Amino acid sequence: MPKAYLGLGSNLGDRLNNLKQALRLLESHEGIAVDKVSSIYETEPVGFKEQDWFLNMTVCITTSLSPWELLMAINQIERELKRERILRWGPRTIDIDILLFDDMILDTPGLKIPHPEMHKRAFVLVPLKEIAPEVVHPILNKRIAELLDELKTNEEVRIFKS
Numbered sequence: 001m002p003k004a005y006l007g008l009g010s011n012l013g014d015r016l017n018n019l020k021q022a023l024r025l026l027e028s029h030e031g032i033a034v035d036k037v038s039s040i041y042e043t044e045p046v047g048f049k050e051q052d053w054f055l056n057m058t059v060c061i062t063t064s065l066s067p068w069e070l071l072m073a074i075n076q077i078e079r080e081l082k083r084e085r086i087l088r089w090g091p092r093t094i095d096i097d098i099l100l101f102d103d104m105i106l107d108t109p110g111l112k113i114p115h116p117e118m119h120k121r122a123f124v125l126v127p128l129k130e131i132a133p134e135v136v137h138p139i140l141n142k143r144i145a146e147l148l149d150e151l152k153t154n155e156e157v158r159i160f161k162s
């Protein structure tokens with residue numbers, strides 16, 4: 001069955017609880033099994049800076065859903081957690097991105113896989129390296145561990161102690 005990696009982030013409300021709820025909803029969704037979960041990291045906002053710090057994590061799932069069905073499932077979970085989308089790159093109760101889906105490459109207006117920003121973001125690569133250091137980015141042909149080594153940002157990413 002296909003394996004996919006998801007990135008989860010929250011910087012509004014009870015951030016830890018938002019991540020836990022999202023995990024619970026993913027686990028209980030038909031056609032999705034959560035296999036690996038990274039640690040939770042507290043991360044400096046990237047993009048729009050004037051917002052609270054995020055909690056971020058990544059998960060590995062196996063799924064019988066297609067990438068589009070998975071996106072619909074994720075959108076449904078985001079709605080359920082009442083994500084408020086006010087600003088692009090702005091605060092959100094929960095954001096779930098599809099980072100990788102096997103070694104699939106998709107470039108459609110509604111869905112891009114691998115996620116086009118993933119390799120530029122320490123808040124994605126640090127938790128992803130924890131669960132998938134040897135997984136290869138299908139466009140850049142580099143391992144996640146290598147992408148993180150080559151990343152030149154000074155975004156702060158720290159382990160979150162709850």
Ligand SMILES: Nc1ncnc2c1ncn2[C@@H]1O[C@H](COP(=O)(O)OP(=O)(O)OP(=O)(O)O)[C@@H](O)[C@H]1O
Nearest residue numbers: 088089095096097098099110111112113114115117
């Ligand atoms: N790999 C992907 N994972 C999740 N959504 C995606 C992906 N590729 C495209 N999208 C589309 O992006 C739309 C907008 O996403 P969203 O508002 O979460 O962007 P963002 O989180 O503000 O920014 P970013 O995508 O850079 O993290 C989603 O509704 C979805 O249709």
Ligand SMILES: Nc1nc2c(c(=O)[nH]1)N=C(CO)CN2
Nearest residue numbers: 009043044045046054089123
């Ligand atoms: N630290 C951090 N910064 C962000 C995040 C995020 O999840 N974590 N998500 C964004 C839009 O998807 C924009 N900026």
